[in-house]
Amino acid sequence: MSAKSKNNLNFLQVHSGRIFILGNALASFGILLVTVGGSWDITNHLLSKPETFFSSPHALMYFGVLISLIGVALSFTGWRNLRSFRESYQVSLKIGMVGIALLAGAGPFDFVWHSNFGLDGLLSPPHFMLITGMFLCSIGSMVGISRYLKINSSGSVSAYMIILAVVPVWLSGSGILSSLSLPFSSTDFFEFNPDPVLAFFVASFGYPFLISISMFFAFRLSDFKFGAMSILGSLFLLVYSSTAIMPNFALYDSIQFYLLNLIPFVMSDIILRYDRSKISCVFAGGLIGSTFYMVYYPYVMYTFNEVLLGKIVSPSLIYFVYFELINKVFSLTVIPAIAMGIFASLLSEKISKKIQMQRS
Amino acid sequence: MKRLLFCVFAGFFIAVYFILTLFVLPEQFLSTEHLVPQPHLNVDLSDSEISLGDSFRLNVVSENIGDYGDIHIVSVAFPDLVEIDPVEIATYDFTQSSKYISIGDKIGARYSGGTESTFSRYPSIEATTRPDYPGIKNHLGLIITPEKPGIFTIYVKSVDIPHASNLSHYPDSGFLDHQDEYVLVYSVNVNP
Structure with a gap:
């Protein structure tokens, strides 16, 4: 072995921990780009019906996949050279690698699918493979980052890094629920639209659970840092408003409505800042869960419209139908939404302890 | 406390x-108030009379003169044709690809946005722009070479979506086509 390669080896060993965390952060950031691109792509399909695979949102998505691929490769390199705690990071790395394999495979699969069947809808085999890969990859990174921060007793500021890890989990989880509930998957070749009643239940139970568990992951995995929930909620609202609301001229006016969703996030943060008791967690979980129809404005309307109104909704009419439905949807779903929010807040405690390798 | x-x-x-x-x-x-997109058309025919074997040109300039809309559609139909072969697109700047509709194809009807449908009785070309910003002119130029002598008829219309009221289609009165929608009727005399 040459002196140069020995030096390289030493460098990797010395900085293995940093390389590992940098890889996980890059993987998370890459998935964030993919999810932003995905949300933008949905809006693009609704508004301007792109006629080719080569669109800007697709470019952003596949750039994100590349970043994630580099991230997972870096975290693998870092992990191989770790001198301690290797086993602690093994699970996160395995999940991340399965995720990135699905992601990398989904690209060519999607291209072949487009080439044979034209433009697909939201739910199609390559898209589901992509979204599942995104979800697994972001989960792997979240576990890796969280464990690293715990093991290395990172300072107060770096604990906020967990937010970067939770945002893609929330967004990619939203992608899974959206593809299983939105009626955007009917094409000339395939009818992949979910059954409207099943979609109603997926949305009513799934979204509240996902919002609540994401917020509580940010809260618990950051070691109960005040502001984690507010920042996470703000980032989510920022991504959704910039990719699903702002590109649609007809929805500009409703941005003030959407930004009101900051209130329950900030209030939950404040409540848990002063009182971390189980009752407060239950209250915050229920509150966050109950807001799902507002947080997932505007597209969640399409799911409930299928069952409750059955109107044809062109993009400029979205908010009329959305607001026509809001009270009815709220009254029908508020109880399961609160229940799922509470359930997620309680479950997050157990999962967070497992992620951070604490004993229950 | x-x-x-x-x-x-x-x-x-x-x-x-x-x-x-x-x-x-x-x-x-x-x-x-709901946004009401409002299409408007200007149609220009190069000749009113030609000899068999010659071509004439049909130029359509369309725009939305109302509020922002989602989709702007211009349809040019040929009730005397069985196939669309004698029609060639010469200019086209709509944002979506043109769509050829053949006899027997399932098409929307009565401005219903797809809830009511019928079957095409003659060929047509549909040009589409999405989204439908007001004030942007769209151009469609066709070169048509009739294959038979006699009167060659052309139907032209435009529909904006959402179809909010009678303002969202042009023309809003006159002759009804196979979709039960109003059309402007043009004809060229083709001499033998």
């Missing part, structure tokens, strides 16, 4: 959130 004040503070903001999102803002948004 501190705890009580905190509960009041939190309760106030949560109540404000639900009152605004569930009652105040929805009512405000629902009371706003």
